[in-house]
Each structure stands twice: as C-alpha cells, then as structure tokens.
Amino acid sequence: MATDLEEFLPDSAFLIDKEAQDWRDAIRLAGKGLADSGFTTDAYTDEMIATVEKMGPYIVIAPGLALAHSRPSDAVLHTGLSWVRLSKAVPFGNKANDPVSLVIGLAGRDENEHLQVMSAIARALSNPQTSSELRKAATPEEIRAILKR
Amino acid sequence: MNILCVCGNGIGTSVLLKVNVEQVASDMNMDVTVTTSDAGSAKGTANMNDLVLTSPQLAAELEGVDVPVETIENFMDPDEVKKILEKYAD
Numbered sequence: 001m002a003t004d005l006e007e008f009l010p011d012s013a014f015l016i017d018k019e020a021q022d023w024r025d026a027i028r029l030a031g032k033g034l035a036d037s038g039f040t041t042d043a044y045t046d047e048m049i050a051t052v053e054k055m056g057p058y059i060v061i062a063p064g065l066a067l068a069h070s071r072p073s074d075a076v077l078h079t080g081l082s083w084v085r086l087s088k089a090v091p092f093g094n095k096a097n098d099p100v101s102l103v104i105g106l107a108g109r110d111e112n113e114h115l116q117v118m119s120a121i122a123r124a125l126s127n128p129q130t131s132s133e134l135r136k137a138a139t140p141e142e143i144r145a146i147l148k149r
Numbered sequence: 150m151n152i153l154c155v156c157g158n159g160i161g162t163s164v165l166l167k168v169n170v171e172q173v174a175s176d177m178n179m180d181v182t183v184t185t186s187d188a189g190s191a192k193g194t195a196n197m198n199d200l201v202l203t204s205p206q207l208a209a210e211l212e213g214v215d216v217p218v219e220t221i222e223n224f225m226d227p228d229e230v231k232k233i234l235e236k237y238a239d
Contacts, residue, residue, distance in 0.1 A: 055157040055188070056206035061165060061224035069161040071187070096205070096222040108160040115164065122168035125225040 005144050008117045013037040013082040013105075014140045023057070023066075023092040023100070024049055026084065030068040030105030033082025039107045044075035048105070052092070060094035062125065064135070069106035079113040081106055081121075083143060085135070102135055120147045150237065152183045153195055155203040155211065159187030166202060166224045173230045179238055200237055202230075 013033040020026035031045025047070035052059060060066045082105035089099035104121070108114050124130040124147050137143045152170060156163035163185035174181040186194055188203070188210040195201050195214040203211060205220040219233045 051157055058157060058204040058206035059162060061162045061204070062226065063223060065225070067161050067165065069158065071158040072160065094206075106161050110160070114160075118164045119168045122165045122225070123172070125165075126169050126172065126227050131225070 004116055005147055009081045009144060010037050011140045015084045016138055017085055017087045019087050020090050023090055026086060026090050026103050027068045029084045030082050030103045033084060034105045034107050037080055039078050039080035041075045044107060047073060047075060057092040057094040060092045060097040060100055063097045064101045066092055066100045066103045067106060068103050072109050076107045076109050079109050150181055150199040152181050153198040153201045154183060154185045155188055155191040155201060155207060157188055159185050162224055169230055173227050173234060177234060179234060
C-alpha cells in the first residue's frame, strides 16, 4: 500500500490552494495534475469535462468533493490520481453537494488497477474525522499519511 | 443479496460507492455481493441483481429496469447507504 500511494499519487499530482473560475477550470487543474505526473495526455482533460457535459454533475459524490474522471482511453497512459484543493469553492451544478472545494482527478486503465488506492480514499472519506483532516491537509506528505492509516 | 453500483463510466464513483456499501453491509452483518457498471451497460445487467444504487443524475438512464433503483446523494456517507440497505435487509 505504501508504495502504491506514492506511485498513484506523487507530489506532482497535487495542486493545493489553486484558484478556479468555474467547474471546467477546476477539472482542468485536476487534468494538469494528471498530465504533469505522466498519467494522461492533455486530451484526457477534455474527456473529463465532456463526461460532465454529457452526464451531468454526478461526479460530485459528496458535499464539496468531485471525482473528476472519464473512461479508460488512449489518453490514459498510466493509472493514477491527482489532488486539487481550491482556494475558493466553485459550484458544479449539483444541488445536494455544491460548492466543490476538493477535486480528485482519476485516470484508470481498468476498474481493478486502482482499486486499492480507491479503497483507501473511500475508507478515509467515509469517516468524518479523517475526511475533515484530508480537506485541511496542505502537503502531499500529510495527505498520503492520512490515506495510509 | 446482489447489488449493482452504477456510475457514468463504471470506474470512478461506482468503485468508491462499492467500497462504502461493502463496509456498511459488513457492519450490518448483511451478506452482499457488489459489482460496478457504467450507466450504458447497466440496463442489461441490472436485472441480474436485487438492487441498483446510483446517483440522482443517472437514475433516468436506468428507467425500465425491473429491480429497485435507489439514488444516493452523498456516496461517502455511511448513514445514507445504511438507510437504504435497511429497507432491503431481511
């Protein structure tokens, strides 16, 4: 697990306290984290935006949290995640869970490869205590340490 | 019981939901098998399950399936998942 997290969520995948104008901008930041880490090409960013345009803001899965992603495609080079904390929350059009302040970008080559990392994230986010710590954590080390618990 | 978690692509939100559902079910001593699917192919596989869970935005894509479809606003909230599972627990 320890090595997995460093591999799937490296320092280059974190964008902390960045400003986004709107939800598209927020997804672009998540796409930048994925591309900068070598997980995806820039085309994947457009695919993530298209997913929301086509299917609605269902990617906002919890209050303040969006899981930006698209389907496995040629634009996905490796399975990995990015982590974007916005300096100012932006609405995604999801009545129940807006506005969004944390965007997790996900590039998956298949549904199984990232399951371990996703399980760690799900475990941490479904616990109110660790969830609030995760949203406050400001460095990659802190965030990975919370996910590893 | 067999539960199908559905999201747009079948690799992201449905996987997080699956992890949460499995955790809640285990806490409730419920025996569940959870699978994930994208909205497009869910219509075909939904009827092999006892229950379908998805987000409100995607429920319309599942209209016409014969098994109950329940929507979840907060995929990370164990209490919301628990309330739904309680309705279907024996």
